[in-house]
Amino acid sequence: MTRKLLDDCFLHDKDRLRHNEVLTILRDRLTAIAGDEYVSLDDALGRIAAEDVRAPRNVPAYDNSAVDGYAVRHADLNDNAPTTLFVAMRVAAGHPAREPLPAASAARIFTGAMMPAGADTVVMQEDCDAGESDEIEDLKQVTIPIGLKPGANRRRAGEDLAEGATLIDPGQVFRPQDVAAAASVGRGSVRCFKKLKVAVYSSGDELVEAGGTLGQGGVFDSNRPLLKALLQTLPVEVVDLGILADKAGTVRDALKQAAETADVVITSGGASRGEEDHLIESLEALGKRHLWQIAIKPGRPMAMGQIGDTPIFGLPGNPVAAFVCFLLYVRPALFKLGGALWFEPRRFTLPAAFEIEKKKADRREFYRGLLVPGPDGLTADKFSRDGSGLISGLRAADGLIEIPEAATSISRGEPVAFIPFGELGL
Ligand code: AMP
Numbered sequence: 001m002t003r004k005l006l007d008d009c010f011l012h013d014k015d016r017l018r019h020n021e022v023l024t025i026l027r028d029r030l031t032a033i034a035g036d037e038y039v040s041l042d043d044a045l046g047r048i049a050a051e052d053v054r055a056p057r058n059v060p061a062y063d064n065s066a067v068d069g070y071a072v073r074h075a076d077l078n079d080n081a082p083t084t085l086f087v088a089m090r091v092a093a094g095h096p097a098r099e100p101l102p103a104a105s106a107a108r109i110f111t112g113a114m115m116p117a118g119a120d121t122v123v124m125q126e127d128c129d130a131g132e133s134d135e136i137e138d139l140k141q142v143t144i145p146i147g148l149k150p151g152a153n154r155r156r157a158g159e160d161l162a163e164g165a166t167l168i169d170p171g172q173v174f175r176p177q178d179v180a181a182a183a184s185v186g187r188g189s190v191r192c193f194k195k196l197k198v199a200v201y202s203s204g205d206e207l208v209e210a211g212g213t214l215g216q217g218g219v220f221d222s223n224r225p226l227l228k229a230l231l232q233t234l235p236v237e238v239v240d241l242g243i244l245a246d247k248a249g250t251v252r253d254a255l256k257q258a259a260e261t262a263d264v265v266i267t268s269g270g271a272s273r274g275e276e277d278h279l280i281e282s283l284e285a286l287g288k289r290h291l292w293q294i295a296i297k298p299g300r301p302m303a304m305g306q307i308g309d310t311p312i313f314g315l316p317g318n319p320v321a322a323f324v325c326f327l328l329y330v331r332p333a334l335f336k337l338g339g340a341l342w343f344e345p346r347r348f349t350l351p352a353a354f355e356i357e358k359k360k361a362d363r364r365e366f367y368r369g370l371l372v373p374g375p376d377g378l379t380a381d382k383f384s385r386d387g388s389g390l391i392s393g394l395r396a397a398d399g400l401i402e403i404p405e406a407a408t409s410i411s412r413g414e415p416v417a418f419i420p421f422g423e424l425g426l
């Protein structure tokens, strides 16, 4: 199952990449590098299917009652007057009738119980008059009103899933409802791609582990906790490699070791071409390296590389840029490497509750977007401050507002694309 990556999967010949060009490279060049394994249904949530899960039988397996009531043959009912039938049997869920329904009689039936042979229609108990017969002792009878349609309140075998139907395709991610569907066809386990081992580290001499003491010039490392939390929304296993100093040898050794032990490595900070940024030269020494200039805001260059078969994603150090670049690029890349189908977050169109006088053309901009009620429904507003170090903006936001390359301004009320965080797994 495991396939090798291309020798240099992040190679390209452009000075600057547009957002869609980045996605195309990731979609087309990355392949599943994970093996597969059987996973108990209890652990399948969020995992990526490695098989097509089919229904080996109908669901429901047999016609059954949708309500508590009385099962009858519709042909036994009068057209113009209520019908009184004697109650010949009682069928509860899990206790099918042993015999067919006798002619001109009803079966007391409960929700989910198998329809007795011969019965085709169920009348809800609330609509019936049930009682004892006046003439014959111990004889239960039921009076059914007119107007019942043939087949009413009967669930048909296979109406949920027909025998042979595919319910999950390879590459699909299990949601709670998919787990339910797999269980409904009797699967106790499903074949899934193994979780990728993803190593994460932060780099910067100024960084201090949260919980530690902040000296002068120090900054608490918030990217690594952020990335680890983001990774927890994915079917991966996180390997925490801590904080690396801005030292060429340190970065190179750590990267080499990470590439040997993990399937993917994600770093933040130190990924530009500054003197204190050592990721690029380390990658150069160890494998393939590229510094992608992506025409987006918030965007710094992203370092993309590969040591053997281990892809390396070097995210910008600024928390907002790290967050956005992770969600836009690293997240879909990890899904693809992990065996999932490629999928794009859906955009919703909302009127802008803000305006932008001047926007640079040829650059796609992503703002922290807030859903704000307006007189005609929801509108999209942007977080008031633009700084790419502001975690406050990420917290205030409900999603990302996406302004396409071609736009050079946005006026209030103009439709804009909104990507709810739910579309990005948050
Ligand atoms: P760099 O990409 O290393 O030049 O860092 C850009 C900015 O992001 C600097 O202000 C860094 O202090 C900040 N930064 C880098 N890494 C982190 C981190 N792990 N947590 C918080 N801030 C960071």
Ligand code: MG
Pocket: 203, 204, 205, 269, 270, 276, 317
């Ligand atoms: Mg730095």
